[in-house]
Amino acid sequence: MAESFSFDGKDLEVIRKILSRYPHKEAAILPVLWYAQDKFGHTSPDVQHLVARTLDVPEAHIHGVVSFYTQFYEKPMGRHVLDVCTCLSCQVCGGYDMLSYIEDKLGIRAGETTPDGQFSLQSVECLGACGYAPMLQVTNKQYVNHLTPEKIDRLIDDLKAGIEPSFESMPPKQHEKDNRLS
Amino acid sequence: MTDDWKTYKPLLLPDLPGLTDIETYEKYEGYHALKTVLDNPDTWSPEEVVLQVKDANIRGRGGAGFNAGLKWSFMPPPDGKPRYLACNGDESEPGTFKDRKIFEFNPHLFIEGAIIAAYAIRAEQIYVYIRGEYRAWVRILQKAVDQAYQKGYLGKNILGADFNADMTLHMGAGAYICGEESSLMESLEGKRGYPRVKPPFPAQRGLWGRPTTINNIETLANVPLVIRNGSEWYRRIGAETHPGPILYGISGHINKPGVYEYPSGMSVHTLIHEVAGGIRKGKKLKALIPGGSSTPPLRADVLDGLTMDSDSLRKAGSMMGTAGMVILDEDTDMVDVVWRISHFYHHESCGQCTPCREGTGWLEKTLRKIRNGDGEMRDLDLLLAICNRMEGRTICALADAAAWPVRYSIERFRDEFEAKCKQTVYALS
Ligand SMILES: Cc1cc2nc3c(=O)[nH]c(=O)nc-3n(C[C@H](O)[C@H](O)[C@H](O)COP(=O)(O)O)c2cc1C
Ligand code: SF4
Numbered sequence: 001m002a003e004s005f006s007f008d009g010k011d012l013e014v015i016r017k018i019l020s021r022y023p024h025k026e027a028a029i030l031p032v033l034w035y036a037q038d039k040f041g042h043t044s045p046d047v048q049h050l051v052a053r054t055l056d057v058p059e060a061h062i063h064g065v066v067s068f069y070t071q072f073y074e075k076p077m078g079r080h081v082l083d084v085c086t087c088l089s090c091q092v093c094g095g096y097d098m099l100s101y102i103e104d105k106l107g108i109r110a111g112e113t114t115p116d117g118q119f120s121l122q123s124v125e126c127l128g129a130c131g132y133a134p135m136l137q138v139t140n141k142q143y144v145n146h147l148t149p150e151k152i153d154r155l156i157d158d159l160k161a162g163i164e165p166s167f168e169s170m171p172p173k174q175h176e177k178d179n180r181l182s
Numbered sequence: 183m184t185d186d187w188k189t190y191k192p193l194l195l196p197d198l199p200g201l202t203d204i205e206t207y208e209k210y211e212g213y214h215a216l217k218t219v220l221d222n223p224d225t226w227s228p229e230e231v232v233l234q235v236k237d238a239n240i241r242g243r244g245g246a247g248f249n250a251g252l253k254w255s256f257m258p259p260p261d262g263k264p265r266y267l268a269c270n271g272d273e274s275e276p277g278t279f280k281d282r283k284i285f286e287f288n289p290h291l292f293i294e295g296a297i298i299a300a301y302a303i304r305a306e307q308i309y310v311y312i313r314g315e316y317r318a319w320v321r322i323l324q325k326a327v328d329q330a331y332q333k334g335y336l337g338k339n340i341l342g343a344d345f346n347a348d349m350t351l352h353m354g355a356g357a358y359i360c361g362e363e364s365s366l367m368e369s370l371e372g373k374r375g376y377p378r379v380k381p382p383f384p385a386q387r388g389l390w391g392r393p394t395t396i397n398n399i400e401t402l403a404n405v406p407l408v409i410r411n412g413s414e415w416y417r418r419i420g421a422e423t424h425p426g427p428i429l430y431g432i433s434g435h436i437n438k439p440g441v442y443e444y445p446s447g448m449s450v451h452t453l454i455h456e457v458a459g460g461i462r463k464g465k466k467l468k469a470l471i472p473g474g475s476s477t478p479p480l481r482a483d484v485l486d487g488l489t490m491d492s493d494s495l496r497k498a499g500s501m502m503g504t505a506g507m508v509i510l511d512e513d514t515d516m517v518d519v520v521w522r523i524s525h526f527y528h529h530e531s532c533g534q535c536t537p538c539r540e541g542t543g544w545l546e547k548t549l550r551k552i553r554n555g556d557g558e559m560r561d562l563d564l565l566l567a568i569c570n571r572m573e574g575r576t577i578c579a580l581a582d583a584a585a586w587p588v589r590y591s592i593e594r595f596r597d598e599f600e601a602k603c604k605q606t607v608y609a610l611s
C-alpha cells in the first residue's frame with residue numbers, strides 16, 4: 001500500500017513562517033522541501049505532490065527542482081547515507097581508498113544501499129572540508145574528518161548502535177597552541 | 183615579504199574565544215561600525231559608505247576579485263520598491279573551505295558587514311545563501327542572527343535610525359552552480375539553478391527582477407574593518423593592488439592543512455613551508471593550485487618570489503580565485519588529478535549551453551581514457567580543441583573554469599600526459 005504523507009498543524013505553522021520571509025511563495029520551495037525531507041526521510045514523488053499542494057505550485061515544477069539538487073532524495077535511501085568526498089583534495093589524500101574500504105566493509109558499491117536498508121553509500125563532490133581530507137558526511141548532517149579505516153570502523157559501529165557523530169569543530173590553524181607565534 | 187606575518191594579529195578570525203556570542207563580540211568593538219554609521223548619517227550617508235569601501239578596494243573573495251564598493255555603486259537610485267543584498271555562502275569550489283570559518287568563529291562580523299552593505303545599497307532584505315551541506319554552520323549562524331534581532335541590529339528602525347533590514351538564511355541543496363551569482367538568484371527564487379544571460383546584470387535586474395547586489399561572505403566580513411579603521415588603513419594591509427586580510431585555505435599534501443588568516447600578498451613559499459609546515463612526508467612539491475580547482479595549476483619551479491595576490495598570480499599564469507591552495511607533491515599523478523577536476527565540472531554543469539554540457543563530458547571522457555591507459559597522443563590535441571570551443575562561449579564561467587585546468591595542465595605538465603599516452607598504445611599491442 002502506498003504510504004501517504006501529510007503535514008500537520010505544527011508543520012503548516014513552520015511553513016507559514018518560511019513563507020513570510022519571501023515576497024513570492026516559490027522561494028519557499030527549497031526550504032519546504034528540506035523540511036519535508038527531514039520529516040519523511042526523502043522527497044519522493046508522493047512528498048513532491050504534498051509540497052506542490054501545500055504551496056499551490058505545479059507538481060512538475062517541484063519535480064524539476066528536486067531533480068536538480070543532489071541532496072534531495074528522490075527515492076527512499078538507507079537509514080544512514082555516507083557521502084564520501086572523492087574530489088580534488090580528498091582524492092589526493094586517499095578519498096578513494098576510504099571509499100573502497102567502506103565498499104568492502106558494507107559489501108556494496110558507491111550508489112547502492114545495503115540489503116538491510118541500514119546504509120547507502122555515495123561518492124560525492126567537494127564538501128568544503130578540504131583541509132580535513134579525507135572526509136565524509138553522514139545523511140546530510142555531520143562531517144567526519146580525517147578518515148582512517150579505524151575511524152570508519154568506529155563510525156559504522158556507532159551508527160548501527162544508533163549513535164550519530166557529533167559536530168567536529170575545526171578552529172583556524174594558527175590559533176592552535178603549537179602554532180601560536182608571539 | 184619579510185617576517186611581518188609572524189606578528190600578524192588576525193582581524194577576521196581573531197584569537198578570541200566566544201565571539202559567536204553577541205555580548206562577547208560587542209565587547210571587542212562589535213557592531214561599533216554599524217553604530218558609527220547609523221548614529222552619524224550626515225558623515226556616513228549610504229553614498230559615503232560606498233565611497234569608503236570602494237576606496238578600500240576590498241577585492242571580492244568569491245573568486246572574481248571585483249572591488250566590492252565599485253559593485254555597490256552600480257545599484258540604481260532607489261525608486262521605493264524592494265532591493266536586495268544576497269550573500270554568497272555557497273562555498274563549493276573544490277579546495278575552498280573558508281567562509282564556514284566565519285560562520286563558526288566570527289558570525290557577527292559577517293552579519294555586521296552585511297547590514298552595513300544593505301544600508302549602503304539601500305536594501306532592506308538580506309538573503310544569505312548557504313550550501314545545504316553546511317547545515318551545522320547554518321545553525322550556528324541562525325543563532326547569531328537571532329541574537330542580532332534581539333539586540334536591535336536587525337529588524338525595524340535599527341538602533342533608532344530610519345533604516346530597516348531583515349536577514350534570512352536560505353539553504354541550497356547540493357549544486358555547485360548555485361554559487362554562480364545568477365544561478366544563486368534562480369535557486370533563491372525556488373527554481374532549478376540555471377544561470378541567467380547577462381546583461382542585464384543583477385544591479386539592474388536581480389532577485390525577482392529587482393536591483394540586487396551579490397557578495398561573498400568573506401568580502402562582507404571585511405566591511406566593518408574598513409568602517410572602523412578607514413580605507414587608508416585597510417589599503418596598507420598586504421599587497422597594494424589586492425589589499426586586506428585573506429583566509430588562506432591550505433589542503434592537499436601538506437603537514438598542517440587548515441585555514442590561516444594573513445595579509446594578502448603572502449609569499450607562496452612562506453605559506454607552504456613555514457605557515458603550513460611544509461610538504462607531507464618530506465616530499466618535494468610538484469604543483470600548486472592557488473585558488474580553487476578552476477585556477478590553473480602552477481609548476482613548483484615557477485613559485486620563487488610568487489605572492490598570493492591577483493597581480494603576482496596572473497603574471498605567473500594563474501589566478502587568486504578563492505585562495506584555496508591545493509598542494510600537490512612529487513608523487514602526484516597530474517593526469518589523474520585533472521581527470522577528477524573534469525569529472526567535477528562535468529557533474530556540475532547545468533547543461534544549458536552546448537559547449538559546456540558536451541565539452542565537460544568530452545574532457546572527462548578523454549582524460550579518463552588517458553588515465554586508464556587507453557590514450558593516444560592525438561587525444562591531447564583533442565583536449566585542447568575542446569577547450570578552445572568552450573572558453574568564452576557560454577552563459578556563465580563554469581565552462582571556462584572547466585577548461586582552464588585542462589589546458590594549462592597539458593601545457594605545463596605535458597611530459598606526464600605524453601608518457602601516459604605513449605605507454606598505453608604500445609602496452610596494448
Ligand atoms: C561556476 C561558478 C561558481 C561560483 N561559486 C561561488 C561560490 O561558491 N561562492 C562565491 O562566493 N562565489 C562564487 N562564484 C562567484 C560569484 O558568481 C560572484 O562573483 C561572487 O559571489 C561575488 O561576490 P564577491 O564579489 O564578493 O566575490 C562562482 C562563480 C562561478 C562562475
Ligand atoms: S556554462 Fe555550463 S554551467 Fe554555465 S550556464 Fe552554461 S551549461 Fe550551465
Ligand code: FES
Pocket residue numbers: 085086087088089090091125126127128129130131133135276277278
Ligand atoms: S575536496 Fe573533499 S572536502 Fe573539498
